[in-house]
Amino acid sequence: MSSKFRISVFNKILLYFPIILLFLSVFNEFDFNYLNYQYFSFNFPFILIFYWSLKRIETLGYGYIFIAGMFNDAVLGFPIGISSLTYLIICGFAAYLRNITLRPNNFKDWFYFLFTISVANSINYFLLMLFFSIEINYYEILGNIIFTFLLYYIFSFFFDLYRNIISRIKT
Amino acid sequence: MATSRDDFVIAIRSAFIKKGNKQRFSLIGLIFFSLGLLILSKINFPINNYIKITLNEIVYRSSFIVSVPEKKIQNLSDRVKDHYNVYNDYLLVKEKLNKLQSEKYDVQFLKEENKRLKKNIDEYVYNSEELVAKVLIDKDSPFLKSIIVNKGSKDNVKLGMAVLDRNYLVGKIVEVNYSTARALLVSDLNSKIPVGLEPGNIQSILTGTGKQNGKIEYFEKEMDVRDESIVYTSGSGGLFKSGIPVGIYNEKQDKESTVTFFSKLSQLTFVKLVSFEEDKN
Numbered sequence: 001m002s003s004k005f006r007i008s009v010f011n012k013i014l015l016y017f018p019i020i021l022l023f024l025s026v027f028n029e030f031d032f033n034y035l036n037y038q039y040f041s042f043n044f045p046f047i048l049i050f051y052w053s054l055k056r057i058e059t060l061g062y063g064y065i066f067i068a069g070m071f072n073d074a075v076l077g078f079p080i081g082i083s084s085l086t087y088l089i090i091c092g093f094a095a096y097l098r099n100i101t102l103r104p105n106n107f108k109d110w111f112y113f114l115f116t117i118s119v120a121n122s123i124n125y126f127l128l129m130l131f132f133s134i135e136i137n138y139y140e141i142l143g144n145i146i147f148t149f150l151l152y153y154i155f156s157f158f159f160d161l162y163r164n165i166i167s168r169i170k171t
Numbered sequence: 172m173a174t175s176r177d178d179f180v181i182a183i184r185s186a187f188i189k190k191g192n193k194q195r196f197s198l199i200g201l202i203f204f205s206l207g208l209l210i211l212s213k214i215n216f217p218i219n220n221y222i223k224i225t226l227n228e229i230v231y232r233s234s235f236i237v238s239v240p241e242k243k244i245q246n247l248s249d250r251v252k253d254h255y256n257v258y259n260d261y262l263l264v265k266e267k268l269n270k271l272q273s274e275k276y277d278v279q280f281l282k283e284e285n286k287r288l289k290k291n292i293d294e295y296v297y298n299s300e301e302l303v304a305k306v307l308i309d310k311d312s313p314f315l316k317s318i319i320v321n322k323g324s325k326d327n328v329k330l331g332m333a334v335l336d337r338n339y340l341v342g343k344i345v346e347v348n349y350s351t352a353r354a355l356l357v358s359d360l361n362s363k364i365p366v367g368l369e370p371g372n373i374q375s376i377l378t379g380t381g382k383q384n385g386k387i388e389y390f391e392k393e394m395d396v397r398d399e400s401i402v403y404t405s406g407s408g409g410l411f412k413s414g415i416p417v418g419i420y421n422e423k424q425d426k427e428s429t430v431t432f433f434s435k436l437s438q439l440t441f442v443k444l445v446s447f448e449e450d451k452n
Contacts, residue, residue: 074227081208091198095185
C-alpha cells in the first residue's frame with residue numbers, strides 16, 4: 001500500500017515536473033548571472049514555456065503560466081502583467097506552430113523559437129521603455145536572446161528524454 | 172490564395188481562442204487580462220497597488236526560500252576563491268590597517284571641526300536614523316539591479332531612504348511593502364544620484380551602467396577630473412546628506428570612464444537603511 005502510494009506520488013511529481021520547474025525558475029531566476037560573464041544570461045522560462053506549449057500543453061496550463069508571469073514580475077520589480085503577457089505571447093506562437101505542423105522537426109522549431117523570443121522580447125522592451133520609462137540595456141536583451149536561442153536545443157534534448165520517460169510511465 | 176489565408180485564420184483562431192482539453196482559460200482571454208493589469212499599473216489604480224503589495228509579500232518570502240540552494244553554491248564558490256586569496260588579502264589588509272590607524276585621529280578632529288563650521292554658516296547638520304536589514308533576494312538580473320530587504324512599512328521604512336553597506340552608499344529604497352522593501356542599486360541603469368568628485372568638488376550625476384560599475388554624467392569636458400577621485404554624494408536634492416562615499420573614479424583614455432563602487436554589490440547580506448533629517452538642535 002505504502003509503496004503504491006509512494007510510486008503514485010513520484011509519478012505525480014514527474015507528471016507535474018514542468019510546472020514545478022517553471023515556478024522554481026521564476027522564483028529563483030537561475031540564469032548564472034553571478035558568473036559575471038559580460039552579456040551572458042538566458043531566459044529559462046521562455047525555453048520551458050515554448051517547448052511545453054509546443055509539445056504537451058496539458059500539464060502546463062495557460063493559467064499557471066499567467067501566474068508564473070506575475071510572480072516573475074514581482075521578483076524582478078517589473079509592472080505586474082508584463083511577464084505574463086510575454087509568456088502568453090510565446091504560448092500563442094507555439095500553439096500556432098503546433099496547429100500548422102504536420103511533421104515536427106526540432107531544427108525548424110529551434111529557428112521558430114528564435115523568431116518567437118525576438119518578438120516577445122521586443123514587445124516587452126517597448127512596453128517597458130515607452131509606457132513605464134524603465135531603461136533597459138538593449139545589448140543585454142540581445143545577449144539574452146542569443147543565449148536563450150542557443151540553449152534551447154540543449155534543453156529540448158533533455159525535455160525529449162523526460163517526455164519518453166513520462167510516456168513509458170503512462171503506458 | 173484564399174485557402175491559405177483561411178488556413179492561417181483557422182490556425183490563429185485555434186491557437187488563441189480555442190481552449191484545450193484541460194484548459195480553464197483561453198489564451199486570448201488571459202492576454203487581455205494581462206493588458207488590463209498593465210493599464211491599471213500605468214494609471215496607478217489603487218486596487219492594483221494592493222494586489223502588487225500582497226503579491227510581493229508572498230513572492231519575496233517564497234523566492235528567498237527557493238533561492239537558498241543556489242545561494243549556498245554561490246557562497247561555496249566564493250569561499251573557495253577567498254581561501255586561495257587569503258594570504259595576499261592579509262598583506263593588503265595589514266598595510267591598510269596601519270595607514271588607517273594613523274589617519275583615524277585626524278579624521279575625528281576634522282569631523283568635529285566640520286560640524287562646528289557648518290553650524291557657523293547655517294548649513295544643515297543631519298541627524299540619521301538607521302535600520303539594519305537582511306538582504307532576502309539579490310537577483311542581479313541583467314535588466315534590473317535591485318535587492319529585496321526584510322524591513323518594510325511596519326519598521327518605518329520609507330521611500331527614498333539611503334541603503335548603505337558599512338558606510339558606503341549602495342542604493343535607495345524604491346518600493347515599500349508591509350514587511351519587505353525593494354532597493355534600486357546604484358549600478359542600475361535607472362539609478363541617478365547627485366554626486367561630487369573630490370578633489371575639486373566637481374558636481375555631477377552618477378548613473379548605473381547595468382553592470383558592476385557606474386559612470387559620471389553631465390559634467391563639462393574641460394573640467395579637470397583626476398583619475399582615482401573619490402565620488403561622494405553631493406546632498407543636492409535633499410534626499411541624501413552630502414559626503415557619503417560611493418566609489419572611485421577611473422579615468423580611461425580610450426574608453427568611457429567608470430566609477431568602481433566601494434561596496435561589492437553582488438555580495439550584500441546585511442545593509443543599513445538610513446533616513447536623513449535636519450538636526451533641529
